[in-house]
Amino acid sequence: MTTVPLPSPRVISADQSAELLDGLTDAEAIDESNRCLYCYDAPCMQACPTHIDIPGFIRKINTGNTTGAARRILRDNFLGGTCARVCPVKELCEGACVLNATDKPISIGRLQRYAVDTAVEHMSTDAVIAPFIADTTDGARVLVVGSGPAGLSAAAHLAQKGHRVTVWERDELPGGLSSTGIIPLREPLDVALEEVDMVRSLGVEIELSREMGGMEELEAAAADFDAVFLATGLGAVPELRIPGADAIRDGLGYVRTAKLEPDLLPAAGHVVVIGAGNTAIDAATMARRSGAEATIVYRRTAAEMTAYEHEYQFALGEGINFRFLASPVEVTVDAAGNVTGLVCEEMELGEADGSGRRRPVATGNRTVIGCDLVVRAIGQEGYDGSRLPLDRGYIAVDDSFRIPGMSNIFAGGDAVRCSGTASTVMAVEDGKLAAAEIDTYLESAAMNAGGDNGRTDHNG
Structure with missing residues (x-):
């Protein structure tokens, strides 16, 4: 087993809060x-x-x-x-x-x-x-759960149709990952919050620190509102079941701290980030900008990364190191519980798996990467165990974004993205398309109720 020494930290002079590109004059x-x-x-x-x-x-x-x-x-x-x-x-x-x-x-x-x-x-x-503010407001009430891109997009378009929209956001800060999960180099917080204010100005009510408690509360909301749109995104970053895993920090939490409270980022000389998607690159970038060395560990090669090629090139330009064909097997800590390294199994690529990417196969050789902070950024968990109908861990919906068997409950965004690429712009489009489907449903419900746009009885 070989050991990679702990590198000395190098201070990065670039402002870690300024956008990467200046605005056009x-x-x-x-x-x-x-x-x-x-x-x-x-x-x-x-x-x-x-x-x-x-x-x-x-x-x-x-x-x-x-x-x-x-x-x-x-x-x-x-x-x-x-x-x-x-x-x-x-x-x-x-x-x-x-x-x-x-x-x-x-x-x-x-x-x-x-x-x-x-x-x-x-x-x-x-x-x-x-020009987007509705001339009149009807009696239809819609609840949007989640104020990320899909939720805000749906709320905006529903409000433009004249519906009364309420958004429940479980966080104390609105905007979803636009506010908390995208580093300020790419999107400053004030940009995300300005968009929230634009949605509010359409007449949308946003309730913060308000979480949908479970199936019973969802069913109660569906009875109280004319329609419900779930834009809840995905859950936490999955845990790694390896020795020393308790010392690993969550990638989304690391990025959130870097964006909202950068002075509270843990001091580190070398940060190792596990994963090779956007969050992994963002976490490694903020580690570099805060003065640490940063290494991304990935069990496949650059060709199989989920991050885009230009993101990979950007990371290389930031001085981020990449250790490909390396799969974490243990986090080593000293007697005081401080991280001292990450043990990785060296891999090689075998046949393609169900994702179409070549499957990593262990070689039996191990390497220790010296570090004092490990961050996991290996995707987000789905909804295993939910009482909602699921499709491969995502909320199941039909072509109109309606959840099967639930007449007035719809869903969209990352929560339903069981195939294809999850991205902000796809979530925004989901919200817009779902709003159109919800509007059609509300019009039909009003007609069936004899033209009354007030709340209809969804329980028959």
């Missing part, structure tokens, strides 16, 4: 918008999960109508400020830009950020969203 935004070809059948629109009218908002930027550009974005994606920052644009809209063949793609994400940020900066929230 007015002149830069005009210059970039001038490059757009305003394609009629724009492939960038087709590649955007929320189908924002990208040529339309860029043209408005080009003519100096920044507010109009922002409203064009918010019409299709009410969390346009967040998505402008965290969307994998290189794989989506910018990846589909026709200019990739001859030049470089339009900086769609940065233009979207410019439009939304500029409108919010120069106008009141009420003025920006004025």
Whole structure:
């Protein structure tokens, strides 16, 4: 068994709270918008999960109508400020830009950020969203559980339809992972909270520290409200059942501390992060920015990482080390309980498994990576044991986002993402589509009740 020595920490001078990219200036935004070809059948629109009218908002930027550009974005994606920052644009809209063949793609994400940020900066929230406020409010009451991207998106579109919307958020801070799970280098907290305020300004009531207690409370809510939309995301990061696991820190908790209370990050000389997705890279990035060495340990190779290629390249640029084909088997601690290292089994790749990726196979060789902090970022748990109908650990829904056997309970976002890639923009689109289905259901329920838009009897 070989041992990798503990490296000396190196102070990172870059501000760990500043965004990675500065916002575009007015002149830069005009210059970039001038490059757009305003394609009629724009492939960038087709590649955007929320189908924002990208040529339309860029043209408005080009003519100096920044507010109009922002409203064009918010019409299709009410969390346009967040998505402008965290969307994998290189794989989506910018990846589909026709200019990739001859030049470089339009900086769609940065233009979207410019439009939304500029409108919010120069106008009141009420003025920006004025066209989206419903003229009248009907009697239908909808409960949205969770104030992450799917919940806020659904709440915004339901409020625009004139429904009375209440959001329950179990955290003391609204916004879901946009507020607590995305490092400030990618999205500052104030951006997420500004979007929450925009949703509130539509007439949505948000109750914080309010958790859905269980199936009985869900059934009671379904009887009290005309419709319920579950946008609860997923659960905690799974535990690792290895010796010394009690000393491992949760990745989402580490990122939350880095974003909300960076002074409380545990001092460390070398942080080892287990996993190779977005949270793993975010945790390792904040470890580096706080002055520690950082190593990501992954049991497969770079080709099988769930993080995007550009995220991997970014991590390398941050000085993050990668130990591939290494599977953790033990966390070593000293007599005082302090972490001293992570023991890893060296792996090799075998045949493809059910995910389509080659399966890691143990070689029998072990390596010790010296470190003083270990963070696990190996995905999030599903809903095993829930009384809701499940599909591979996710809440089961039909094509209209309705939970089978529950007439007025719907779900969307990461909580239902049993296949495909979970992302902020997909959750936003789920919320928008689910809101349309809920609106159709409410209209039908009102018609069946003789035109009364008040609460209907869901129990027959």
